[in-house]
Amino acid sequence: MGETLTYVGKRLPFLKNREKVTGSVKYPSDIQVPGAHFGKLLTSPHAHALIKSIDVSEAEKVPGVVAIITFKDIPQKKINPAIVKWMHHHPEHDLEDMYVVSEKARFIGDIIGAVAAIDEETADRALGLIKVEYEVLPAALTTDEAMAPGAPLVHEEYGSNISLKAGFPGNRGDADSAFLNADVLVEAHVKTSRQHVWPLEPLTCTAEFTYSGELNVWTPAQRPMTSRKQIAELFELGEASVNVICEHAGGFFGEANWSIVPVCIALAKKAAKPVRLQYPPELYVLATPSREVYELSGKVGFSKEGRLMCGALDLLVESGGYFNRSSATTQPAMGAFQALYRLPVYRGLMQAVYTNTPTTGGARGYGEPQGVLLMEHLFDLAAAKLGKDRLELRYQNFKKMGEYAIQLPMETETQERVLRLAAEKFGWKEKEARPKSEGNTRRGIGVANYMDVSGGQPHELNDRHCVMSLEEDGTVTVTQSHPDGGMNLLGSCTQIAAEVLSIPFEHFHHVHGCTKGALNDMGLAANSGLYGMGNLYAKAAAALKEEILKVAARFLEEAKENLDIKDGVVFSSQDPEKKMTLREVGDRSIYNHSGGASHQISVTTGFNPKLNPAAVGTAMADITVDMETGEIKVEKLLNVHDIGRAINPMGVEGQLEGAMLLGYGYALFEDLAIDEKGLVRANNVNRYKMSSTLDLPDMEVVLFEDPAPSGPFGGKGVGMSGVLGVPSAIANALYDATGIWLEEMPYTPERVLAAIKAKKLES
Amino acid sequence: MFRIEPKKSEVVSFIVNGQLKEVILKGPNQTLAEVLRIKLDMTGTKESCQCGECGACTVLVEGEPVLSCSTLAIAVRGKRITTIEGLAEGGVLHPIQQAFIDSGASQCGFCTPGMILMAKVLLDENPEPTEDQIKEHLGGNLCRCTGYVKIIEAVQLAAKTMKSVGA
Ligand code: FES
Ligand code: FES
Numbered sequence: 001m002g003e004t005l006t007y008v009g010k011r012l013p014f015l016k017n018r019e020k021v022t023g024s025v026k027y028p029s030d031i032q033v034p035g036a037h038f039g040k041l042l043t044s045p046h047a048h049a050l051i052k053s054i055d056v057s058e059a060e061k062v063p064g065v066v067a068i069i070t071f072k073d074i075p076q077k078k079i080n081p082a083i084v085k086w087m088h089h090h091p092e093h094d095l096e097d098m099y100v101v102s103e104k105a106r107f108i109g110d111i112i113g114a115v116a117a118i119d120e121e122t123a124d125r126a127l128g129l130i131k132v133e134y135e136v137l138p139a140a141l142t143t144d145e146a147m148a149p150g151a152p153l154v155h156e157e158y159g160s161n162i163s164l165k166a167g168f169p170g171n172r173g174d175a176d177s178a179f180l181n182a183d184v185l186v187e188a189h190v191k192t193s194r195q196h197v198w199p200l201e202p203l204t205c206t207a208e209f210t211y212s213g214e215l216n217v218w219t220p221a222q223r224p225m226t227s228r229k230q231i232a233e234l235f236e237l238g239e240a241s242v243n244v245i246c247e248h249a250g251g252f253f254g255e256a257n258w259s260i261v262p263v264c265i266a267l268a269k270k271a272a273k274p275v276r277l278q279y280p281p282e283l284y285v286l287a288t289p290s291r292e293v294y295e296l297s298g299k300v301g302f303s304k305e306g307r308l309m310c311g312a313l314d315l316l317v318e319s320g321g322y323f324n325r326s327s328a329t330t331q332p333a334m335g336a337f338q339a340l341y342r343l344p345v346y347r348g349l350m351q352a353v354y355t356n357t358p359t360t361g362g363a364r365g366y367g368e369p370q371g372v373l374l375m376e377h378l379f380d381l382a383a384a385k386l387g388k389d390r391l392e393l394r395y396q397n398f399k400k401m402g403e404y405a406i407q408l409p410m411e412t413e414t415q416e417r418v419l420r421l422a423a424e425k426f427g428w429k430e431k432e433a434r435p436k437s438e439g440n441t442r443r444g445i446g447v448a449n450y451m452d453v454s455g456g457q458p459h460e461l462n463d464r465h466c467v468m469s470l471e472e473d474g475t476v477t478v479t480q481s482h483p484d485g486g487m488n489l490l491g492s493c494t495q496i497a498a499e500v501l502s503i504p505f506e507h508f509h510h511v512h513g514c515t516k517g518a519l520n521d522m523g524l525a526a527n528s529g530l531y532g533m534g535n536l537y538a539k540a541a542a543a544l545k546e547e548i549l550k551v552a553a554r555f556l557e558e559a560k561e562n563l564d565i566k567d568g569v570v571f572s573s574q575d576p577e578k579k580m581t582l583r584e585v586g587d588r589s590i591y592n593h594s595g596g597a598s599h600q601i602s603v604t605t606g607f608n609p610k611l612n613p614a615a616v617g618t619a620m621a622d623i624t625v626d627m628e629t630g631e632i633k634v635e636k637l638l639n640v641h642d643i644g645r646a647i648n649p650m651g652v653e654g655q656l657e658g659a660m661l662l663g664y665g666y667a668l669f670e671d672l673a674i675d676e677k678g679l680v681r682a683n684n685v686n687r688y689k690m691s692s693t694l695d696l697p698d699m700e701v702v703l704f705e706d707p708a709p710s711g712p713f714g715g716k717g718v719g720m721s722g723v724l725g726v727p728s729a730i731a732n733a734l735y736d737a738t739g740i741w742l743e744e745m746p747y748t749p750e751r752v753l754a755a756i757k758a759k760k761l762e763s
Numbered sequence: 764m765f766r767i768e769p770k771k772s773e774v775v776s777f778i779v780n781g782q783l784k785e786v787i788l789k790g791p792n793q794t795l796a797e798v799l800r801i802k803l804d805m806t807g808t809k810e811s812c813q814c815g816e817c818g819a820c821t822v823l824v825e826g827e828p829v830l831s832c833s834t835l836a837i838a839v840r841g842k843r844i845t846t847i848e849g850l851a852e853g854g855v856l857h858p859i860q861q862a863f864i865d866s867g868a869s870q871c872g873f874c875t876p877g878m879i880l881m882a883k884v885l886l887d888e889n890p891e892p893t894e895d896q897i898k899e900h901l902g903g904n905l906c907r908c909t910g911y912v913k914i915i916e917a918v919q920l921a922a923k924t925m926k927s928v929g930a
Contacts, residue, residue, distance in 0.1 A: 013864045020872030021860035021879060023807020023847035030806035119789075200811045200819055200873040200907050250809070250873030251907050281812050486871025486908050650867040650913075657910030658870065685812040685905065693898040693911045 182301025201250020223523025289361025444737025780849025
């Protein structure tokens, strides 16, 4: 292919952006199905309570009410709304512990019933007439309370609030004896906060059974095919009878939102009418899982020369009321801790604990930022103890080619070059030489390196399929089930296909975001988009090109080997007379009147990733700390990311910038703030602080490119990566400035100030 | 048996993107956002927080930005309303829309209509805003995807093109 690329590497406009800037794109929340009834949820006001009885008789009498569901009206089958069991190789770790609506209230906001009516007012009236008799139970609101002897049990059937204990599959060696042999031991603890990724689009579901018994569901679905599978299983429908539709979604940051779907379907089924259900903002953060919440204890041992010898990570996941992703995120968390540096002996252990608080799940980064946070801090602690430079100690311990990345072999060795580039761009040396104190502020800089994945393999199935066809007008249509969640994944994949086929980028059409008519696909997660879908598109485009050339060879009476495509024209390298446009090829192959059958040129392609090139990166933060108020001001955030190859640099930068800001908010202020009654205080945007332009720190993204052999044109994953290093770089900068390591996130002025006072620090 | 109870409904009219619209309100409390989105099926106006904090529902009333989730439809009767659907003219995008595309400032696009309308207000008043003025002006419009960097670039780019075409 040579190195002259026409589409790959170009800053092309994102797909469907013309529709987005004109407001003509339709999101699931924009869909108005004619005749749809209005759904409303009945939720628990108690953190923990038995439901002794629910009397809906008065509510049913309200004119205009078409369905009321409580526990007895739903499939008596437990599910896990994270719907990850379908792709995990250890589905038994994804505990299924939740009914469509609950039989017992496990947190404030737990859904215990729902109403559908002709309009919102009627639904509200009916809700108010449902009489629920609760027996309020003592609640376990923290992991300490939940693990205390005699604690109230959130799920009785487990006999304990600890639902699962598991090791990391890559555990190796005997950590306890290795620690005895280490010259320098360092340890650290942290309790992470409840960030809610809170996409801007409100979470809705519209469900409609057709008269032929098929089911249409409109909802923001990051994994439409898996949603379809879960719906089919739960409601005993054929998978192909369920159509999950989500062409565009108003943000995907870790699909955590499935729970509204079965409630809506149950209502539509009972009412035999289409129903639209929407979480009101103040319920949204209660009923959808937040970011994973961990208590982490990490320990590593070094030799006196500075060689990392052994490490251990103990991870307690606070599940909240239901298990959700309590296992799924801990693999990446335990993986991230041991990913980047050579660690001959490692023991990762997780345990999941239920509490009577809203369910936690998994969000952009998926456990990895926390693993990075701890390991990178341990490096700073060790550097201080060993009397070594922070960066030097890292260079010394990076893995080398021939070693494993996270669980599969490294494909490129870029860690050291990435860190060196970051140090240079950031001006690390110069910044480090500055005086630490200045008036009543202190300055600090922090670094965090990370190694991220390009998909969930080998832990997850990440198989994908698409159909790619040449149309009679010479354009290409690709059909697959993916929604567009804003990552411009389809745009990047189109750049790849356009490059392979040498067909203009604008000549592609997309049928997407609908399970009907699409082939199976495991959906988007774990940075898998570009690597998985990109490879799929590259493979399909190559196969389609073969088919086109085969047919054109017949039409042109030329050997196929002599044919190629350039800018949408098939031509012969031997005979300049022999050429035809793709329009001619496409049209003639279908409207073939000169004998022979009509044949549309089309390929069906699957891709099953067997490798997983590591996407490595470095974040650096320059901060000041106001020693009188405890306020951290981030002066500069830098993220260098090894993308392998940036298919669309503008898109990659955008992914990193957005993720960095999410990491920044995670470190400094985002938190649902659960009070001593188990109530989420920050339950709408007016109470939950999210970054706006007014909070925006000076952020810089630098792309590093060293193509990964197995990536499409060398590309690797990126979607989550920008979250991974930022919180850790900020935490390490705080430590650099003040010697303070906060054991609880986020790093609010109150917490920092309390630590300053406890340490009796002065500026 | 379900009986239709006569409701006190109000008819309001306003001009949306140059077209006269007459709407029967469900009641006096119906918001402008609901009327635009549901009654008029103009879903380009987005609703997210429904509490006046995210800016997604921004529309222009007589050229001034208004949060349509927190504005009653009756309060804007007889007024001229511009929504995102009304910005492109004759199939040609407004320079701000084009700048959002060229800068990669719209990812999921859910904040985009509100952002673009807010940016328009700024550039109409101040054709050469500084970066800080842009940040200040867009401070009430949340975006969860982009990290704002490219949004700010887009507004700067739009300012440039608007200046050069004299828009
Ligand atoms: S929806 Fe109106 S400000 Fe958020
Ligand atoms: S582009 Fe998604 S919220 Fe702004």
